[in-house]
Amino acid sequence: MKATSRDHLAEIAREIAESYGRFKTTISVCGGTGCQASGCRSVRHALEAELKKRNLTDIVRLLVTGCHGFCQQGPLILIRPGDILYCKVQPDWVPRIVEETVIHGRTIDNFLYRDPVSMIRIEKEQDIPFYAVQSKLILGDNTCLDPTDIRDYIALGGYQALAKALFDLDPEEIIEIIQASRLRGRGGGGFPTGRKWASALKAPGDHKWVICNADEGDPGAFMDESILEGNPHLVLEGMIIGARAICADAPVGSTELAKVGGFVYVRNEYPLALERISEAINQAREWGFLGKNILGSGFDFDIRINRGGGAFVCGESTALIASLEGKPGEPRAKYIHTVEHGYHSEPTVLNNVETWANVPGIIRHGPAKYRELGTEGSPGTKIFSLVGKVQNTGLVEIPMGTSLRRLVEDIGGGVPEKKTFKAVQTGGPSGGCLPESLLDLPVDFDALTEAGSMMGSGGIIVMDSDTCMVDVARYFVRFLESESCGKCTPCREGLREMDRILTRITEGRGESGDPAYLVELARWMEGGSLCALGTTAANPVLSTLKHFSDEYTTHITDRKCPAGVCRELTEYYVVEENCTGCTLCAKVCPTGAASGESKKAHSIDTLLCIKCNECYKACKFDAIGRCR
Amino acid sequence: MVETVAGIDISRVDEIIDRSGADPEALIGILQDIQNEWHYLPLPALKRVAERINVPRNRVWAVATFYEAFTLEPRGRVHFMVCTGTACHVRGAEDVLRALEDELMIEVGHTTPDGEFSFETAHCLGACAMGPVVVVGDEYHGHMSRAKILDLLTGFRDGSTELAEVRGEAAVE
Numbered sequence: 001m002k003a004t005s006r007d008h009l010a011e012i013a014r015e016i017a018e019s020y021g022r023f024k025t026t027i028s029v030c031g032g033t034g035c036q037a038s039g040c041r042s043v044r045h046a047l048e049a050e051l052k053k054r055n056l057t058d059i060v061r062l063l064v065t066g067c068h069g070f071c072q073q074g075p076l077i078l079i080r081p082g083d084i085l086y087c088k089v090q091p092d093w094v095p096r097i098v099e100e101t102v103i104h105g106r107t108i109d110n111f112l113y114r115d116p117v118s119m120i121r122i123e124k125e126q127d128i129p130f131y132a133v134q135s136k137l138i139l140g141d142n143t144c145l146d147p148t149d150i151r152d153y154i155a156l157g158g159y160q161a162l163a164k165a166l167f168d169l170d171p172e173e174i175i176e177i178i179q180a181s182r183l184r185g186r187g188g189g190g191f192p193t194g195r196k197w198a199s200a201l202k203a204p205g206d207h208k209w210v211i212c213n214a215d216e217g218d219p220g221a222f223m224d225e226s227i228l229e230g231n232p233h234l235v236l237e238g239m240i241i242g243a244r245a246i247c248a249d250a251p252v253g254s255t256e257l258a259k260v261g262g263f264v265y266v267r268n269e270y271p272l273a274l275e276r277i278s279e280a281i282n283q284a285r286e287w288g289f290l291g292k293n294i295l296g297s298g299f300d301f302d303i304r305i306n307r308g309g310g311a312f313v314c315g316e317s318t319a320l321i322a323s324l325e326g327k328p329g330e331p332r333a334k335y336i337h338t339v340e341h342g343y344h345s346e347p348t349v350l351n352n353v354e355t356w357a358n359v360p361g362i363i364r365h366g367p368a369k370y371r372e373l374g375t376e377g378s379p380g381t382k383i384f385s386l387v388g389k390v391q392n393t394g395l396v397e398i399p400m401g402t403s404l405r406r407l408v409e410d411i412g413g414g415v416p417e418k419k420t421f422k423a424v425q426t427g428g429p430s431g432g433c434l435p436e437s438l439l440d441l442p443v444d445f446d447a448l449t450e451a452g453s454m455m456g457s458g459g460i461i462v463m464d465s466d467t468c469m470v471d472v473a474r475y476f477v478r479f480l481e482s483e484s485c486g487k488c489t490p491c492r493e494g495l496r497e498m499d500r501i502l503t504r505i506t507e508g509r510g511e512s513g514d515p516a517y518l519v520e521l522a523r524w525m526e527g528g529s530l531c532a533l534g535t536t537a538a539n540p541v542l543s544t545l546k547h548f549s550d551e552y553t554t555h556i557t558d559r560k561c562p563a564g565v566c567r568e569l570t571e572y573y574v575v576e577e578n579c580t581g582c583t584l585c586a587k588v589c590p591t592g593a594a595s596g597e598s599k600k601a602h603s604i605d606t607l608l609c610i611k612c613n614e615c616y617k618a619c620k621f622d623a624i625g626r627c628r
Numbered sequence: 629m630v631e632t633v634a635g636i637d638i639s640r641v642d643e644i645i646d647r648s649g650a651d652p653e654a655l656i657g658i659l660q661d662i663q664n665e666w667h668y669l670p671l672p673a674l675k676r677v678a679e680r681i682n683v684p685r686n687r688v689w690a691v692a693t694f695y696e697a698f699t700l701e702p703r704g705r706v707h708f709m710v711c712t713g714t715a716c717h718v719r720g721a722e723d724v725l726r727a728l729e730d731e732l733m734i735e736v737g738h739t740t741p742d743g744e745f746s747f748e749t750a751h752c753l754g755a756c757a758m759g760p761v762v763v764v765g766d767e768y769h770g771h772m773s774r775a776k777i778l779d780l781l782t783g784f785r786d787g788s789t790e791l792a793e794v795r796g797e798a799a800v801e
Contacts (some may be wrong), residue, residue, distance in 0.1 A: 270754055311695050325692075328691055425714060459714065459715075485694070617635075
């Protein structure tokens with residue numbers, strides 16, 4: 001089927017929606033990477049088998065979707081109508097779910113989410129605190145569509161924004177709308193998207209490029225992955241609109257060679273996202289949204305996929321382009337602008353997945369509607385991956401300007417029991433760690449940068465009293481050290497030196513001048529590196545030095561790691577007054593170091609102990625100490 | 629006649645190159661396909677690529693060693709990918725890694741002498757909410773610990789756990 005005109009598209013959308021009218025119930029099974037790790041495949045197979053067995057496939061639609069967000073509670077299934085959410089679903093629950101809920105419309109209380117504080121079961125997805133404060137502009141359709149079937153996207157109004165851009169607007173008008181929306185790049189830099197497009201439109205060139213950066217390299221972040229897995233056509237539609245916007249001289253009605261080409265640069269570590277976007281591109285071609293004469297408008301554009309090689313630096317635009325050209329991903333000087341001289345030295349617009357995903361909505365509903373959410377300087381929503389030491393981990397979409405506290409405490413439910421909050425890390429390896437006192441900061445591009453961190457692409461990693469901040473700093477330095485392309489000496493050697501210093505601090509060999517030396521190194525790296533990887537590389541060190549200097553002092557002067565993380569500085573022991581003699585530590589200990597009689601305080605033989613941490617994790621009575 | 633060099637079927641390498649087109653820009657994609665086929669980049673294949681797409685070997689080596697995705701050492705039949713992203717790190721990925729090191733007596737990035745097992749770290753596998761995460765074949769294992777990774781390893785050793793290799797539909801739980 002090919003949509004040959006705007007009217008034809010509208011007609012197709014109507015037909016598809018009508019054909020779905022026969023379904024009385026829709027069961028939406030989350031098939032995101034997170035739920036796959038909790039075993040959603042067997043739940044899905046059980047549902048398929050049960051529906052078939054009961055001859056329900058004609059009236060019950062089984063949707064395997066992208067990420068629903070609440071990964072912590074996976075496998076998730078959402079049943080409509082009623083928006084009933086069942087959490088941590090087991091395959092053997094399926095017959096009961098089909099019998100009770102699908103056939104008789106009764107909710108099964110035991111399968112619902114239970115609030116850990118009030119212990120109350122909550123039936124509807126939107127009433128669960130984790131979802132209640134979210135505004136799902138981008139992720140909202142994730143639970144309603146099968147990402148492998150373009151018809152679902154069309155039925156929900158997909159590609160209507162493209163039709164508007166092709167038939168009602170000229171390139172300047174598209175760009176005016178994007179500029180008026182004040183959309184800023186979601187990849188981390190926060191550069192105004194409309195301004196970037198305007199430069200590319202003005203840039204002279206017979207051929208131009210649009211690129212989608214899906215090389216989401218920040219560790220602890222999976223927003224872009226989930227958009228590609230859950231709603232790939234949203235991204236494609238954004239890209240096609242962008243391509244139209246930067247090509248003034250591609251007159252509608254011409255059938256010359258395409259004036260603009262596109263790439264999606266996807267991380268190779270995201271096999272499912274890669275599969276989904278490849279499939280979506282093929283379907284978009286079949287249906288006439290890509291290729292020659294899109295929707296009969298005369299505009300030609302096609303998109304190719306490029307698999308990333310697993311290099312963090314390729315998130316940097318010029319390194320990404322080098323990689324597209326088949327070379328090692330080394331950045332080049334920024335005075336040559338990508339929008340003018342990008343891929344093949346031709347004008348190139350590069351935006352990340354989430355930025356592209358914002359575009360169709362802005363075109364469809366207008367910039368004023370878009371600006372209703374978010375702040376003056378950072379309108380719209382932002383998707384965050386809320387992970388680490390927090391009760392409710394998952395993917396959340398909130399209006400810009402929401403406070404970190406709301407994110408961590410209301411949505412995330414705070415840190416798990418018995419532990420206390422220590423820090424929240426934002427912005428990936430270029431960002432920083434913020435302490436409790438800064439939790440009321442609003443999340444937008446400017447506020448976080450002022451506080452010495454940055455929004456970055458959206459990873460929010462919560463840390464508790466069991467996290468050592470010096471270890472975290474060393475973790476990021478090591479990460480960057482292995483990811484530095486090596487072109488600029490201050491970045492390459494500076495990170496190596498920082499690793500050496502931080503390692504000796506975590507091993508109890510730190511010297512009193514080390515913190516000052518780290519700050520000096522940071523200054524060199526910031527001033528002497530070409531790309532953002534190098535100039536921001538010291539941020540995790542600087543922010544931990546600033547907000548958690550006492551931890552550095554304890555490591556250096558007392559030779560202790562209060563969090564009990566740095567192995568050379570820890571010693572496992574039993575806190576006798578807490579020990580009930582439950583024998584659990586002895587059971588999990590792989591070397592026999594932990595031992596004792598039942599109901600009597602146990603002990604740990606330090607000569608046998610390999611510090612594997614199993615006893616600490618197993619003990620329910622806080623009876624294992626790690627730092628005397 | 630099949631031309632093989634050191635056990636590598638060169639005609640298979642040619643097929644992979646032809647699929648992408650013998651274009652220097654396609655280098656990374658070609659190397660990825662070669663790695664998918666053999667689970668590492670065999671030397672004769674790299675030499676063939678340089679020849680066919682007409683770029684210096686130096687450049688092929690530069691790309692093969694620059695990107696994390698590539699390995700020049702054959703991987704084990706069972707390959708563990710241990711995520712060491714930030715979320716997994718703060719939840720104890722280090723303990724999982726150490727358990728594999730202790731048990732397999734090899735370092736990260738290497739393969740056991742019998743060719744059975746190998747493991748490497750990945751900077752983020754995108755299942756952050758389930759951390760620590762380990763991926764084996766095609767399967768994601770969430771909330772890993774020392775005990776759970778050792779159980780998994782035992783399963784592979786005594787044959788009670790099978791390797792899921794196919795994406796999506798066919799993968800076994």
